[in-house]
Amino acid sequence: SxxxxxxxxxxxxxxxxxxxxANPVENRENVLVLTPMARFYQEYWDNLLKLTYPHELITLGFILPxxxxxxAATTELQKQIAKTQKHGPEKDRFKSIIILRQDFDPPLPSQEESERHKMQNQKAxxxxxxxxxxxxxxxxxxxxxxxxxxxxxxxxxxPPTLIQDLAKHDKPLVAPNCYQRYYNAEKKAMDERPYDFNNWQDSPTALELAGKMGPDDILLEGYADMATYRALMAYMYEEGADDHLEVPLDGVGGxxxxxxxxxxxxxxxFPAFPFYHLIETEGFAKMAKRLGWQATGLPNYKVYHFNE
Amino acid sequence: SxxxxxxxxxxxxxxxxxxxxANPVENRENVLVLTPMARFYQEYWDNLLKLTYPHELITLGFILPxxxxxxAATTELQKQIAKTQKHGPEKDRFKSIIILRQDFDPPLPSQEESERHKMQNQKAxxxxxxxxxxxxxxxxxxxxxxxxxxxxxxxxxxPPTLIQDLAKHDKPLVAPNCYQRYYNAEKKAMDERPYDFNNWQDSPTALELAGKMGPDDILLEGYADMATYRALMAYMYEEGADDHLEVPLDGVGGxxxxxxxxxxxxxxxFPAFPFYHLIETEGFAKMAKRLGWQATGLPNYKVYHFNE
Ligand SMILES: Nc1nc2c(ncn2[C@@H]2O[C@H](COP(=O)(O)OP(=O)(O)O)[C@@H](O)[C@H]2O)c(=O)[nH]1
Ligand SMILES: Nc1nc2c(ncn2[C@@H]2O[C@H](COP(=O)(O)OP(=O)(O)O)[C@@H](O)[C@H]2O)c(=O)[nH]1
Ligand SMILES: [Mn+2]
Ligand SMILES: [Mn+2]
Incomplete structure (x- = not known):
């Protein structure tokens, strides 16, 4: 031509x-929200839409198996994306959205909670x-x-101000405390309990256990037959205390x-191999530390996990 | 509005x-060419332009301190980019080009070769x-x-067919042999010598040395006071032998x-911390291996490094 x-x-x-x-809105800083997604929950999307961080500064990234x-999750996600990005109010629309499909098989056929948490399945x-x-x-x-x-x-x-609230701490990595609402049959009322046990501080016992392990063994949190005596942020919540209390963390959840x-x-x-006997998000915290970046936890700042 | x-x-x-x-041209596969650049060499750019892989499938990425x-290097690079992308023949133009500036100080003030190679400077x-x-x-x-x-x-x-030639091997990581042309005063003629000693196969001695090291020590190749007896690809070149001979590698150069x-x-x-007592490109090969990807070297397929 x-x-x-x-x-x-x-x-x-x-x-x-x-x-x-610490003032990302003022400074027009771009935020990338990354979500690995095996199932789509409408409540997740609704909560995301309510975030008050300027949506025109937010890019969303998803990966689905x-x-x-x-x-099924991809179909539902795309339906909600079309609704928000094409027909929703302008202020709700995100800067851009990328959806990836995972080109390897997830190792477990079922996502049932009991199945997921069995220790021997955890490594794979x-x-x-x-x-x-x-x-x-x-x-x-x-x-x-x-x-x-x-x-x-x-x-x-x-909280709708999640991004601003966390950024305000001006820390390289900052993790809120992840809880779960449930029906407490004894109290006959709704209640809440800790959910994410991957936010923790190291203990002498855990370090000693790790020292005795084979090079490819990993140390997992939350299993009775492997008591680590790590200090879990999940249990550091204090009613009525400062929401923005900071504690240093050695392991983080995702x-x-x-x-x-x-x-x-x-x-x-996120190491897929044992890194100082840690993998995934816990290994990530350790790797960040090796690079000079310390993780921080906010025990009194809560977010909530779905209850199946 | x-x-x-x-x-x-x-x-x-x-x-x-x-x-x-193995047929990336036919399959219209995108290639990202990544170059950390402390100095600009016109010969590098001229060689890049001569690559026959379709330029409209090539994105270039640079990072300069x-x-x-x-x-100075950024200025020279941008001059050449403008020439190629705005005024050069269409077939020479690359798909896109990204230039990054490094937001941390390089640890050494001078890039002189002797200074660069001093062992005590290598880690930083x-x-x-x-x-x-x-x-x-x-x-x-x-x-x-x-x-x-x-x-x-x-x-x-x-070779102008570098990308196609390497891709043809269909390997996760594939390294050509990096040599250097120089004037051989004895022969009174141009000659060539091995340059990149980071492409190697492990040796029992190196593994034994590593086994005795402190957790934060690193094993460096090419220093007489730390003889590793690794098999270096640099010395595996055989005149007249098959250009496409493959050897497995445990460490690679960049x-x-x-x-x-x-x-x-x-x-x-590229681990910036000791990873199995290795860092940078050598640590990268080890990390790839932990993830299931084996590196391959081509001892008889040569590329050439500038001679200062
Ligand atoms: N892409 C992808 N995401 C997954 C896979 N398995 C779980 N997820 C998502 O990864 C996150 C963590 O997994 P989840 O099963 O909730 O972990 P748990 O809550 O710690 O038991 C959730 O957002 C899941 O939807 C998978 O195989 N592939
Ligand atoms: N971005 C960046 N690139 C660098 C720096 N130092 C060297 N380089 C580039 O990184 C590559 C390898 O460095 P070089 O000094 O040539 O290593 P050697 O040939 O192994 O001694 C070359 O492309 C350099 O131009 C630096 O501090 N920052
Ligand atoms: Mn979950
Ligand atoms: Mn060099």
Whole structure:
């Protein structure tokens, strides 16, 4: 053709000019919300829409497994995306949305809670989850990203100011406390209980256990036959105390976690192999620490996990 | 304003549909060429332009340090980019180009070769290089990327079919042999010698040395006072032998290295901390292996490093 095409894009980014501050709204900082999703929950989407962080600064990234359950979740997710992005009020619309499908088989056929938590299944399951999180991260993080909010697909209730509240702490990694609402049959009333046990502080016992392990063994939290005596953030909640109390953490969970993009850029990812006897999100906290970034937990700042 | 804005982009990628095959040209596979660059060499750019892989499938990514030398290199790089992308023949133009500036100080003030190679400087220098490589990788890898070609800024001569030739091996990681041309004063003629000693096969001695090391020590190749007896690919070249002979590698260099994007997506990066007593590109090969991906070397397939 005789038409001279436009020269292709040349983009010049100065990573120094992308700020990562305690006032991200003021500084127009881009947030990447990353969600590995095996099932779609309407409550997750509704909660996401209610976040008051300017949606035009938020990019959403999802990764869903390539199985029947993942196909169903993708269909439901796309339905809600179309509703929000095409027909919803402008202020609800997100900057952009990327949906990835996972090109490897999840190791377990069923996602039932009891099945998921069996200790012997944990290693394979969490290795697959690590790879899903890494695929999502490596594929979606861009030059303009300031923050990454990891948010599981079954987090159905957070304060609407979640992103601002966590960013205000100006920490490389900051994790709220993940609880679960349930019906307490004894009290005959709704109640709540701790859910995410991957936010913890190391204990001498855990370190001693790790020291005796084979190089490929992993130390898992939340199993009676492997008592670690780690201090679990799940149990540090204090009624009426300061919402913004900070505690240092050695392991983190992925249910909700705000990370400065530079932590990932330095190379911190989710090890699918034992890393200091830790994998996935717990291994990520350790890797971040090896790179000079310390994790922080907020025991009194709660988010809620779905109850199956 | 009364104008209804276009809904923001929703992109649906199926990582399964992005192929990574031995016939990347036929399958229109996208290649990301990543170059950490402290100095600009015209010969590097000229060689890049001569690559016959379709340029419209190639994205270039650069990261340059934020110092005087890096500023000068950025200026020269941008001049050449403008020439190629705006005024050059269409077939020379690349799909897109991203230039990043490194937002941390390189640990050494001078880039002189003798200074660079001093053993006591290596650990800090290679940790900084790891972070530069990771920033570049995490920031530029996209959902459509099939291959990543790591190519140092001082690689000034390769076969024009480099990408096709390496991809043809259909290996997760494949490294050519990096040599250097020089004037041989004895022979009174141009000659060549091995340059990159980071492509190697493990030895019992190296493994034994590593076994005796402290957890934070690293094992470096190419220093007389730390003889590892590793088998170095640099010395495996055989005149007249098959260019496409393959050998398995345990450590790789970054001068030239073709990697399937899925290796990185699984989480393989350049450790800035000792990983099995290895860092940077050598640690990357080990990490890839932990994720199930074996590195391959081509001892008889040569590329050439600049001679200062
Ligand atoms: N892409 C992907 N996501 C998954 C897979 N399994 C679980 N998830 C999602 O990953 C997150 C954590 O998994 P979940 O089963 O809720 O873990 P638990 O709450 O710690 O038991 C949730 O958002 C799930 O929807 C999987 O195989 N692939
Ligand atoms: N971004 C960045 N690139 C660097 C830095 N130091 C070296 N490089 C580049 O990284 C590559 C490898 O470094 P080089 O000094 O050539 O290593 P050697 O050939 O193994 O001694 C080359 O492309 C350099 O231009 C740095 O501090 N920052
Ligand atoms: Mn869950
Ligand atoms: Mn070099």
């Amino acid at each position: 005789g038409v001279k095409p436009k020269p292709p894009p040349v983009t010049h980014y100065n990573l120094n000019n992308v700020t990562i501050t 390539k199985n029947k359950e993942g196909n 399951r969490r290795a697959a989850m690590s790879k899903a999180r890494n695929s999502l991260l490596f594929t979606t993080l861009g030059p303009a990203t300031s923050w990454v909010l990891w948010l599981d697909a079954d987090i159905i209730e957070t 249910t909700a976690l705000l990370v400065k993009a530079d932590v990932h850029r330095d190379g911190a990812m | 009364g104008v209804k804005p276009k809904p923001p982009p929703v992109t649906h990628y199926n990582l399964n549909n992005v192929t990574i095959t 934020k110092n005087k030398e890096g500023n 220098r290679r940790a900084a290089m790891s972070k530069a490589r990771n920033s570049l990788l995490f920031t530029t890898l996209g959902p459509a990327t099939s291959w990543v070609l790591w190519l140092d800024a001082d690689i000034i001569e390769t 001068t030239a290295l073709l990697v399937k994007a899925d290796v990185h997506r699984d989480g393989a990066m």
